[in-house]
Amino acid sequence: MIKVLLADDHSIVRAGLRRIIEESEDIEVIAEADDGKTAIRLAREKSPDVAVIDISMPGLDGLEVITQLKIYLPSLPVIMLTMHEEEQYVVRAIEAGAMGYVTKRSAPEHIVKAIHQVASGYRYLTAEASEALALRIAKGAAGKSTLDSLSNRELQVLRRLAMGHTNHEIAEAYGISTKTVDTYRLRLLKKLNLRNNAELSRFAFQSKLVET
């Protein structure tokens, strides 16, 4: 049985989540908290296996709760739950020490899987979240001049091209035309002074834009 701590200031969200989580036979919600402080207290009292914590809560917000839990219970894996779709929150959450990141909208489909995964010691990120994280890490690590001159979309296209996606797949993923994707590709080659997709891939790997 995986013991789970659920922290969210909205009781109906908590109830919904609980229902979904408890559909799974091997997961049990042992405690619920409706603010950050309670979450920390219960985590320490009840020793859950996984903590699912809402990022925006009154009092201590989710990011701070993670930071504190890292101090008191460093081995407790935390899944960050959020209403926000913006990738900026993913990066912050992972930086703070979250092992998983699930938006509330996608929670019904992902939360059980996420709990299983982090309980087994793995990270759980959606494709979008891993992409955002990859871009941020690449940008943070690479030399200033190379990646700074690229826009977000350019980086996204570059990453996907390096990962071997086709123009069509990329167009599909971002809701743009294949022609536009090709324009991006040509612009990237020119900007980075590269000759072909192979060189693009090598550059992306070197820039840690794609995990090896």
Added chain:
Amino acid sequence: MVFVFASAGGYFYYTSFKEGAFREAESETIIRLERINKNLSLLLSEYNKPVRILAGMEQLQELLSSQGQEALAEVNRILDRFRNTLKADVCYLMDNKGNTVASSNRNDPDSFVGQNFSFRPYFQMAIRGQAASYLAVGTTSGKRGVYFSYPVYGYGKESPDGIVVIKGSIEMIEREIGFTNDEIVMVTDPNGIIFISNQPNWLYKTAWLIPQETASEIAASRQFGSGPWDWVGLEITDQEYVVDRVGQKYLHHQIEMDNYPGWKVNHLLDMQKITQKAFKPLVVFVRPIVLALFVVMCLSVFMLYRQASLEIRQRKAAEEALRESDARYRSLYHNTPAMLHSINRKGEIVSISNYWSEMLGYSEQEVIGRKLTDYFTEESRKYAEEVVFPEFFKKGYCTDVPYRVTKKNGQVIDILLSAIGDRDEKGDIVRTLAVSIDVTERNRALEALRKAKEELANYSRDLERQVSIRTREITNILKYTPDVVYVKDREGRYVLVNSRFEELFGVSNEEVRGKTDYEIVSKEVADEFRRNDLLVLQEGKSMQVEEQVQHNSAVHTYLSVKFPVYDEAGAVNGVCGISTDITAVKKAQDQLRRLSGKIMASQEKERAAIARELHDELGQVLTALRMDAVWMQERLKGSDPEIAERALTMCDLIDKTIKDIRSIAIRLRPGVLDDLGLVDALEWLTSDFENRSGITCVFEHTDVPDLHETVATAAYRICQEAITNVARYAEASRVSVVLKTENNLLSLSVRDDGKGLETSELAGFEGVGIAGMRERAMLAGGNLEVMSETGRGCHVLFKVPISQETKVAG
């Protein structure tokens, strides 16, 4: 004539010379007399002191008391010693009875020893105890002498035992005085007996006639022997002159002697001798002059003759010249280029010059004998006959009389006529000589000039009027404008201020003139004024500046327009300022800005609240709903596929709604900005913009500290507005957003590669986005620049200082 004058001159010269000679002789005489008197006084008092010494010798007293032979010998020896030493005539001692007991002349035939001189006044005075001096002829010796006596007293005696006498010689005195031959000097006693003189034969005679009884008195005194005392014949004619028996005239002066009362020193000067003395050099001098005068006269006569003959010749020559001159005059009269004419008493023309006939076109034959006035205009004729002619015949001349004359061709000309009259022996004017000048042209010119002057005067009057109107207008403007107006010179001294200035600073124009700002406002304010004034003076350009002044404890803000004032030479010689009080406007502006800031802030706050409400509350509920829908679908998937399908549809609907709500919330205010800060918000914004617009958007940033909400909001909204504008107008393919902090200055730069805008077009866009951006920038305490050029994109730059206050606390 010359001779007569010379004689008269000579005579006057002679008399004046004579007069001068007398005056000179007179003054010389007086000086001479004074000197003689002084010498006499000295000589006649010579033995005054010795006689006292002699009287004090005790041997003399001893002899008078003892009468011994030894004492006598001793006294004789002393007397001899005194006589010899003093060069006196004789020294002798008398007892109290007047008998001579010892004398220096005891061995002479005329020895005084044994003689009694008690009758002598000198004895009588000395025996009474007084010193005496006395002039007399010796009764024994018959020689004139001056006697000095002094009493000799025995020991402790009250009255003298005798007297001692020293007699001096008058002959010796006479020699020592030194008379000249030109003069007669005589010393007379009170009765006129001549006792001392340089005329030996006058001695012992009377100078003036004396009565018989006086002569007897003199005889009785035995002072001058036994007489007779004849009269030398002198007679005093008037105060200054005496005449002798033969009529010889003398200049006479007399003076009283010192110490001898009644005795006089007389001085006579022969008049003939004076004249001779005066004229001897004159005669020598005059003779050649007379001779020279004669020669001169002869020469003058000769010269006069020559002169006369010369004049006759000259007169002949002059007559000849006059004839020539007359001929020349006639020629000149006719040929001179001037209008000359002569008329007779009746006003008829007697002659005209050629030029006259030429000018007026009438020939000589035509005009001679005709009246001059016939050629005048009616008006001029009347003027001539009624005014000018009568006056002329009275005075004999006239000058510059204006006439109008009709030429033969009918043309009328203006002339100025001047004339003089020729008079006959009786002094009546018989004819005239007149000259006329054609002044038609000149008059025309003068008339034109007068008109021009009049016009000029009118013009200048008009100008003055306009100036005065303008001046009044300007004065009124200066007076009634609510603005402060002033003019200062280069040194900052006030030249002029308007009434508003006077009112505000409580000074009058007169008081403030010549003063600087330093005497009116505080140093700080004056410094600021002066700085601005100097800028205008140096640059020579006008400027606009806000200046602050304190009035009645309230600080007023003025918008001052300052501009240079030029002098006549075009050099800047001062500065004029017009200051408008914009305190109220400023205040209103500030209030408006604060209000606008408040509105914006509250708008943001409200938006944030709504966004949060939508996103968090409604969003959460929807997600919870969605969770349930998914749960239901999962549950009913096997049992009731239809409802499960329905739940899925519901789920999609909820998804769509959540998306919409999120979109609305983010548009109201992005949660990222509040939750994660400006950098994350801009990262999301640019990325979202790129996704939506397809315009590549690169966001770069440095480490940015936590910012105050106002600044963060301003930066976010400015960026949002700027990129929105890019999407709307720029036709750009790329936007670069750069956020950085440098030296406590946050700068946000949004630059596109679009078509850009002309600077002039920017004004148009101010109304849309740019004004709003500016407003936000200003409210956050920063500023906004928009730079653009056609074809080179647009660059929006927001800069704001980030002090500790603008950073968010904690």
